[in-house]
Amino acid sequence: MGLWTLYVKEVRRFGKVATQTIIAPVVTTLLFLAIFALALGGGSRQVGGVPFTQFLAPGLVMMAMAQNAFANTSSSIMISKIQGNIVDMLMPPLSAGELTLAFAAGGVTRGLAVGLAVALAMTAFVPIEIRHAGFILFHAVAASLMLSLIGILAGVWAEKFDHMAAFTNFVITPFAFLSGTFYSVERLPEFWKSAAHFNPFFYMIDGFRYGFIGHADAPPALGLAVLVGADILLWITAYACFRRGYRLKA
Amino acid sequence: MPVSGAATGSRPDARPGPTAPAPRRFGRVNWLGLATLYRREVKRYLSEWLETLGGVAVSALLFLAVFHLALEAAPQPLPGVSLVAFLIPGLIMVSVAQKSFEAAAYSILFGKLEGTIADVLTPPLSAGERVAGYACAAATSGLIAGGTVALALAPFAPWPRIQLLPLICFAVTGALFHALFGILSGLKAERWDNLAAIQTFALVPLIYLSGAFFPTGDLPEAGRLAVLLNPAYYAVDGLRFAWLGRSELNPMPGAAVLTLLDLALFAAAWRLFASGYKLRA
Numbered sequence: 001m002g003l004w005t006l007y008v009k010e011v012r013r014f015g016k017v018a019t020q021t022i023i024a025p026v027v028t029t030l031l032f033l034a035i036f037a038l039a040l041g042g043g044s045r046q047v048g049g050v051p052f053t054q055f056l057a058p059g060l061v062m063m064a065m066a067q068n069a070f071a072n073t074s075s076s077i078m079i080s081k082i083q084g085n086i087v088d089m090l091m092p093p094l095s096a097g098e099l100t101l102a103f104a105a106g107g108v109t110r111g112l113a114v115g116l117a118v119a120l121a122m123t124a125f126v127p128i129e130i131r132h133a134g135f136i137l138f139h140a141v142a143a144s145l146m147l148s149l150i151g152i153l154a155g156v157w158a159e160k161f162d163h164m165a166a167f168t169n170f171v172i173t174p175f176a177f178l179s180g181t182f183y184s185v186e187r188l189p190e191f192w193k194s195a196a197h198f199n200p201f202f203y204m205i206d207g208f209r210y211g212f213i214g215h216a217d218a219p220p221a222l223g224l225a226v227l228v229g230a231d232i233l234l235w236i237t238a239y240a241c242f243r244r245g246y247r248l249k250a
Numbered sequence: 251m252p253v254s255g256a257a258t259g260s261r262p263d264a265r266p267g268p269t270a271p272a273p274r275r276f277g278r279v280n281w282l283g284l285a286t287l288y289r290r291e292v293k294r295y296l297s298e299w300l301e302t303l304g305g306v307a308v309s310a311l312l313f314l315a316v317f318h319l320a321l322e323a324a325p326q327p328l329p330g331v332s333l334v335a336f337l338i339p340g341l342i343m344v345s346v347a348q349k350s351f352e353a354a355a356y357s358i359l360f361g362k363l364e365g366t367i368a369d370v371l372t373p374p375l376s377a378g379e380r381v382a383g384y385a386c387a388a389a390t391s392g393l394i395a396g397g398t399v400a401l402a403l404a405p406f407a408p409w410p411r412i413q414l415l416p417l418i419c420f421a422v423t424g425a426l427f428h429a430l431f432g433i434l435s436g437l438k439a440e441r442w443d444n445l446a447a448i449q450t451f452a453l454v455p456l457i458y459l460s461g462a463f464f465p466t467g468d469l470p471e472a473g474r475l476a477v478l479l480n481p482a483y484y485a486v487d488g489l490r491f492a493w494l495g496r497s498e499l500n501p502m503p504g505a506a507v508l509t510l511l512d513l514a515l516f517a518a519a520w521r522l523f524a525s526g527y528k529l530r531a
Contacts, residue, residue: 017443024450031458038464039317039333040324052320162298169305177312183319 003098006089010106014072021072025064025114026121032060033125036182047184048215057126058209059181062143064118066204069111069147070154070172073103077155078164086248096242100152100235107148108141115140128212135211135220142227143204149234156241156248175201185217200230276374283375284383291387295353296394306349306395307402310341314403317463327465328496335407338400339493340462343424343486345399347457350392350425351432351449354384358436359445367529377523381433381516388429393421416492416501423508424485428453430515437522437529462486466498481511 014021037053047055080086089099122128130136150172158164179201185193196202197218207223210216216223242248276282295302318334327336361367370380404410431453439445460482466474477483484504491497523529 020443020446020450024446027450028454031455035458035463036320038469039321039327045323056320162301165305166301169301169308173309174312177316182316187319187322 002092002094003102006094006099006102007105010072010076010103011109013076013106014110021068021110022114022117025068026117029060029064029118030121030125033057033122048209048213048217050213050215053126054128054213055184055209056182057122057128058212059179059205061115061118061122062139062205062208063176063179063181065111065115065140065144066147066176066201067172068114069107069144070151070168072110073107073148073151074155074158074164074167075151076103076106077152078158078161081155081159081248082161090245090248096239099242100149100238103152104145104148104235104238107151108144111144111147112140115144130212131214132211135207137211138224139204139208139211139227142224142231143208145231146200146204146227146234149231149238152238153234153241156238156246159247175199179205180217181205200226203227280375280379283373284379287370287375287380287383288387288390291353291357291384292390294357295387295391302349303395303398306345307398310345310399311402313341314338314406328494328498331494331496332407335410335494336465336490337463338403338407338410339490340460340486341403342396342400342493343421343460343482343489344457344462346392346396346421346425347428347482347485348392348453349395350388350428351435351453353391354388354429354432355436355439355445355448357388358384358433359439359442362436362529363441371526371529378520380523381430381519384433385426385429385516385519388432389422389425392425392428396421396425410493411495413492413495416488416505419505420485420488420492420501420508423505423512424482424489426512427481427485427508427515430512430519433519434515434522437519437527440528456480456482460486461498481508484508 033053033056036056040052045052077086080089094102119128154164154167158167178196179199180196185196185202188196203218203223203226206216206218207220207227210220210223240246314334314337317337321333324333327333358367361370370383375383435445435448435453439448459477460480461477462482466477466483469477484499484507487497487499488501488504488508491501
């Protein structure tokens with residue numbers, strides 16, 4: 001009951017401003033698709049066995065999901081902390097595990113809603129086929145969960161909006177941009193190629209794309225394992241934060 | 251500033267005592283007030299300079315890297331100009347545009363929401379001086395961001411053949427355009443949501459489809475027309491001319507278009523400030 005209430009509050013929070021939380025990412029993502037398609041200058045390059053835009057589309061959908069899942073939890077916690085109404089969540093008889101679950105579920109819901117909206121909008125421009133629905137679904141959920149949990153941690157850690165902006169600029173954006181959304185990591189020089197394999201964002205993009213184009217840069221099973229491992233690790237960390245009240249309780 | 255006890259005129263009862271402060275006198279333009287507003291705004295922007303400028307530089311570097319990696323096989327965007335060299339002036343102008351807009355819009359909206367805009371509305375500044383103060387400060391912030399990006403990106407391409415006069419002309423008119431656009435948006439918006447909507451649905455499409463990231467020569471007729479109606483295109487293309495000596499258009503008409511637009515937006519912002527649009531109860 002308490003868990004459900006907090007979850008519904010989290011979903012209403014972004015549902016109320018759907019123009020900003022759902023439509024805005026659709027517009028931005030389509031712009032990205034447009035500039036890459038235009039910059040390619042009509043060249044018919046193949047990446048991973050498919051035309052470039054088909055390679056790019058799943059990555060962009062995943063990027064939008066990831067960014068919005070992160071934004072949902074991080075901004076929710078951050079704003080509650082600054083406005084002081086975080087006590088409304090800490091006071092009721094909700095355990096640390098329930099808090100983590102409610103926030104994370106809210107972020108995952110936003111991630112999936114955005115992903116669906118962006119994917120539907122893209123079908124107008126790029127032929128999208130589904131090869132492995134299971135992979136698509138798993139990576140959509142696991143990646144949204146991962147970013148939601150990172151968002152919880154960032155929201156708890158940050159004390160000002162500037163901290164959050166810095167975290168987004170210096171951590172989230174580089175990881176997301178260098179994840180292989182826009183290019184196949186196969187083409188990177190040796191050092192950077194190995195570095196990319198230590199980026200969890202790489203696996204979520206790669207596995208998600210595998211579900212669409214049937215080609216992956218890393219073994220798909222490894223991707224599943226990395227995401228599950230990362231989610232568990234982050235879950236425990238977020239749980240510990242709520243448990244101890246790190247930067248939440250005076 | 252000269253202070254004179256006789257400033258209040260000839261009415262003997264209105265003459266202030268020897269210790270009472272007398273009104274400041276200034277000529278047609280309150281330069282001191284204007285400079286103070288300008289300094290306050292630039293300082294505001296630079297107070298978190300490491301985060302702000304670092305963030306701008308990092309995202310420009312990421313864009314460059316991603317485009318380079320994704321589009322290595324793309325044809326040369328301009329004859330004899332590599333993709334990276336083509337992108338650098340585009341990315342510089344994109345950051346100038348974004349930061350000029352943000353600096354102006356955030357400052358005004360924040361002031362309105364917190365009520366601190368009264369500090370700008372009550373001093374003896376004319377509407378034109380207020381707009382000039384905000385616009386110049388926001389453009390300066392944008393130019394500082396652009397300079398940072400230029401320094402960060404320049405090592406990745408052969409050293410550019412910069413032409414100073416066009417560079418200053420296009421950087422300044424482009425920055426002012428977006429600063430004034432930001433002022434108007436900040437005045438129009440009543441909540442952060444409104445401003446975010448303007449950014450998502452107007453500013454970002456304007457900037458992304460300005461030809462900063464792709465050559466516009468191969469676009470279909472309608473796309474080409476849309477680009478020509480986009481003021482940001484003239485700023486990007488003009489800056490590219492100043493940076494590389496190569497551009498898609500003849501830069502002179504572009505400079506004229508930008509100057510006229512700046513004047514038009516300045517006049518619009520002036521009128522809004524003078525009428526107190528969404529500023530006074």
